[in-house]
Amino acid sequence: xxxxxxxxxxxxxVLFIVGIKLLASPKTARKGNLVAGAGMLLALLAVLPLLxxxxxxxxxxxxxxxxxxxxxxxxxxxxxxAYKVKMTAMPQMVALFNGAGGGAAALVAAIExxxxxxxxxLTFVVAMLCAALIGAVSLSGSVIAYLKLEGHFDKPxxxxxxxxxxxxxxxxxxxLALAMASGSHSMVLMVLFLxxxxxxxxxxxLPIGGADMPVVISLLNSFTGLAVxxxxxxxxxxxxxxxxxxxxxxxxxxxxxxxxxxxxxxxxVLFSAFGKVDATAAGPDAATGSIKPVxxxxxxxxxxxxxxxxIVPGYGLAVAQAQHQVRQLSDELAxxxxxxxxxxxxxxxxxxxxxxxxxxxxxxxxxxxxxxxEINPEMDxxxxxxxxxANDVVNPAAREDxxxxxxxxxxxxxxxxxTVIVMKRSMGKGFAGIENALFLRDNCRMxxxxxxxxxxxxxxLVKAG
Amino acid sequence: MTAEMLVFFIFVLSxxxxxxxxxxxxxxxxxxxxxxxxxxxxIILLGGMIALASAEGFIQHVAGFVAVVLGSANVFGGFMVxxxxxxxxxxxx
Numbered sequence: 001x002x003x004x005x006x007x008x009x010x011x012x013x014v015l016f017i018v019g020i021k022l023l024a025s026p027k028t029a030r031k032g033n034l035v036a037g038a039g040m041l042l043a044l045l046a047v048l049p050l051l052x053x054x055x056x057x058x059x060x061x062x063x064x065x066x067x068x069x070x071x072x073x074x075x076x077x078x079x080x081x082a083y084k085v086k087m088t089a090m091p092q093m094v095a096l097f098n099g100a101g102g103g104a105a106a107l108v109a110a111i112e113x114x115x116x117x118x119x120x121x122l123t124f125v126v127a128m129l130c131a132a133l134i135g136a137v138s139l140s141g142s143v144i145a146y147l148k149l150e151g152h153f154d155k156p157x158x159x160x161x162x163x164x165x166x167x168x169x170x171x172x173x174x175x176l177a178l179a180m181a182s183g184s185h186s187m188v189l190m191v192l193f194l195x196x197x198x199x200x201x202x203x204x205x206l207p208i209g210g211a212d213m214p215v216v217i218s219l220l221n222s223f224t225g226l227a228v229x230x231x232x233x234x235x236x237x238x239x240x241x242x243x244x245x246x247x248x249x250x251x252x253x254x255x256x257x258x259x260x261x262x263x264x265x266x267x268x269v270l271f272s273a274f275g276k277v278d279a280t281a282a283g284p285d286a287a288t289g290s291i292k293p294v295x296x297x298x299x300x301x302x303x304x305x306x307x308x309x310x311i312v313p314g315y316g317l318a319v320a321q322a323q324h325q326v327r328q329l330s331d332e333l334a335x336x337x338x339x340x341x342x343x344x345x346x347x348x349x350x351x352x353x354x355x356x357x358x359x360x361x362x363x364x365x366x367x368x369x370x371x372x373x374e375i376n377p378e379m380d381x382x383x384x385x386x387x388x389x390a391n392d393v394v395n396p397a398a399r400e401d402x403x404x405x406x407x408x409x410x411x412x413x414x415x416x417x418x419t420v421i422v423m424k425r426s427m428g429k430g431f432a433g434i435e436n437a438l439f440l441r442d443n444c445r446m447x448x449x450x451x452x453x454x455x456x457x458x459x460x461l462v463k464a465g
Numbered sequence: 466m467t468a469e470m471l472v473f474f475i476f477v478l479s480x481x482x483x484x485x486x487x488x489x490x491x492x493x494x495x496x497x498x499x500x501x502x503x504x505x506x507x508i509i510l511l512g513g514m515i516a517l518a519s520a521e522g523f524i525q526h527v528a529g530f531v532a533v534v535l536g537s538a539n540v541f542g543g544f545m546v547x548x549x550x551x552x553x554x555x556x557x558x
Contacts, residue, residue, distance in 0.1 A: 016505055017482065023501045024490040030551040033501050037544045040508065047511045051518040059518045067514055070530050074510075074537020081538070082545035093546055094500050101506050101539035107532035108512040111525050123469055218499055225506045229479075233472065235515055241472065242479050243508040249483025250502055254495060344493065356493035360553035369493060 008046030009239035015039025016243050020250060026366060043239045054115065087361045088318040091351040095146040095217050098224055102138025105131050105227035106194060112234050116185050127233035129177045132190070133197045135227035138220045140201030145217050148210045157206040163271060169200050204270070211392070212269050214351040215258050219266075222251025261346035261410065291427070294445035296454060299421050300461035302445075303329075306383035308339045310375060312412050313355045314348050316389015316425065316451055323362035325455035326388060330364065332462045341368055343375040343385075343412050345393035376413050385417035387438075389424070389451050395436045405434060420444040423451050497550045504543025510536030 016039045022032025051059050051067075059067075078097070085093045109131035116125055147153065173196045180189050208216055225247025232240030259266045294302075303309060311330065317323060330340045342364065348355045356369055379385070387394055394414040397404040414420050415438050422439060424446060438444055447454055490498055513536040517529030 017486065020483075020486045020498075020502065020505070023498050024487055024494065026491065026494060029494060029497055030548065033497070033504075033544060033547045033551055036501060036505055037548075040505070040540055040544070043508060043511060047514060051514060054519045054521050063518055063520075066526070066530055067517055067533060070513075070517065070533030071510070071537045074534040074539075075541045077534070078538040078540070078542025079545055082542045082549060085546065087550075090496065090500070090546070090550065093542075094496075094503055097500075097507075097539050097543050097546070098503050100535040100542075101503070101509050104509045104513050104532040104535035104539065107528045107535070108509065108516045111516040111520060111528055111532070114521075114525060115519065121469070221499055221503050221506070224509075225502070228506045228509045228512070229476065231509065231512045233476075235512055236472075237511060237515070238472070238475060240508050240511055241476055243505050245476055245479035246483040246486070247502045247506040249480045250487040251499070253484055253487055254490075254499060254502075257490075257495070346495075351496045351499070353493050353496035353498075357496050357550050357553070360550075363553075366493060371491070371493075 002049070005046045005050055006238075008042055009237070012039040012043035012046070012239050013242040015042065016246060020246060043243075046239075047237075086321070087323075087358055088321065089149075090357060091214060091217060091349075091354065092146050092149045094221070094351075095142045095149065095213075098217065098221050099139045099142030099146070102135045102142060102220070102224040102227060105135030105224060105231050106139060106197070107135075108231050109135060109227075109234065110187075110190055110194065112231075113180075113185070113190050114187060118183075122181060124234050125181050127230045129180060129193070131227045131230035131234060132194060133173060133177065134223050134230065136194050136197035137201035137204065138223040138227060140198040141205045141216065141220050141223075142201075144202055144205040145213050145220065148205070148208075149213050151210075153206075153210070156209045162203070162207055166200065166203050169196060169203065172196055173200065208270065214347065214354075215255055215266070215269050217351070218251055218255040218258060219270075222248045222255060225249075225251055258347060264409070291439055292445050294421065294447050296447065296457040297461055299445065299447050300458050300465055302384055302419055302421065303333060303338070303386070303458065304336055304462050304465050306333075306338055306418075308341075308382050309333055309384045309386060310341055310343050310370075310379070310382045310414075310417065312343045312345070312348075312385060312387045312390050312394055312414055313359065314345075314388065314390025314393060315354075316391075316423070318349055318354065318358050318389070320389065320451035322388070322452040322455050323358045323364075325452055325459060327359070327362040327364050328459045329455055329462065330368075332459055336462070341370050341375070343372065344369050345372050345390070345412050348390055348393050372410060372412050379413045379416040382417040383419065385414045385420045387414055387420060387422045388455070391424075391436055392434070394438055395434070396441075397434070397437050401437070414438060415441055415443070418443065421447055423447045423449070423454055425450060497547055500543065500547040500550060504540060504547055507536060507540025507543050510540050512536070 019032045019036025022028040109128045176193045225244045229244030398406045398409040398411045513532035520526045520529040
């Protein structure tokens with residue numbers, strides 16, 4: 001590697017670090033992304049003079065044509081995905097891009113493996129095998145996560161001896177890797193190895209409930225980072241090692257932060273098939289009282305007369321695409337002198353921060369968004385708490401019912417507000433598949449219907465009233 | 466110290482750097498951060514280019530080409546989608 005290229009890769013790595021740092025603060029986040037992007041452009045330009053064919057000679061014109069076509073094709077696909085996707089489908093998009101990265105990492109490892117000779121260092125071979133395994137798991141796992149978020153699986157897929165089967169697959173992969181590392185440089189083994197890894201990724205994600213997909217995507221994101229770092233080892237590219245490792249470790253922190261917000265250890269998310277928890281496990285005596293439906297006009301009066309309203313958005317808001325209507329309602333209430341804020345549960349929606357992104361799309365200023373820990377102590381001074389399409393994150397069973405599968409999960413304590421209005425499509429259960437005792441409380445009213453239509457009605461009524 | 470060992474040092478130090486960098490992030494930025502780091506591992510595009518450049522035979526060419534397309538989609542799509550998310554985080558004027 002020339003000194004110029006080395007300095008360019010070093011500069012790119014610094015730009016990645018500064019970029020991630022800036023991404024961590026709301027004021028500088030956008031700049032951070034651009035800084036990291038500039039680093040990426042620099043790394044891309046720096047690698048061009050380093051490219052060579054298998055004999056170390058210059059790259060043929062045909063290869064340049066393939067390289068440029070490939071990059072442009074990826075650019076078009078990436079741009080189309082990035083600009084066409086709806087804000088609600090953002091988690092799916094990240095899953096797909098992540099899967100693409102994982103797939104690329106596995107393919108790069110496989111090609112490098114084909115070039116392995118008897119003289120190759122064992123360290124490099126091991127790095128390639130790690131990259132192939134992790135990359136392929138990340139690819140197939142991301143695709144399953146994507147399909148789950150798109151709603152192609154109603155329930156977590158479970159079957160007997162699932163963990164045993166996964167363990168057997170994993171052991172088989174490791175044995176195969178050992179065989180390859182110890183000198184069997186056969187491509188047939190490599191293809192078999194990739195196949196096993198793909199199967200492992202599918203089987204790992206299949207039993208995990210849709211509600212836990214954010215954790216899975218975050219975990220697979222850090223997996224891909226590690227696969228890229230391992231490829232960097234094998235190829236001898238320091239920028240890839242640093243960038244991949246940064247993503248691997250920061251992704252791990254993010255994953256743990258998400259699990260913490262749900263008060264569940266990461267092992268529990270990955271291995272317990274959460275969604276299949278028996279619904280009757282929740283204490284039956286916890287749910288007493290009756291459902292009290294309310295009409296839009298009464299709800300509008302309650303809201304209009306309140307001094308302080310807190311809105312708790314959930315995935316239902318995203319599904320109904322009602323973020324603009326909720327913003328209008330908030331504006332109308334503000335005109336009447338009502339203090340309106342949004343209480344954001346860290347895992348509301350399908351991704352941490354999903355609600356923030358959604359509300360930001362509707363131009364809700366982010367200082368109006370309040371995090372769970374800040375809003376809870378003030379909840380008993382709130383007149384009306386409007387829950388829109390959220391369920392598990394406001395379920396008091398998490399605090400009160402030790403038998404509940406979500407017991408211990410921090411929640412937004414909506415039940416402490418003077419009146420709770422829950423906007424819901426039907427009496428269906430939340431993603432965790434358990435009953436919500438909140439709906440039966442004396443101070444709770446249910447406003448049934450599509451969130452978008454109901455909100456529109458509320459806006460009209462509040463405006464008129 | 467061998468070159469391999471030096472590279473291992475970089476790897477371990479990067480792990481700790483990654484932990485420190487994002488340990489204090491408001492949850493509202495978790496999605497953009499996940500998306501932003503997702504774009505950064507798109508640096509695999511470099512690996513794809515290096516692999517395609519050194520590819521021999523039909524299968525390696527196909528694999529290398531697919532790796533470049535996937536890597537390119539990851540990196541460009543990743544940065545664009547993150548920027549699209551972040552441009553919405555504006556204070557009310």
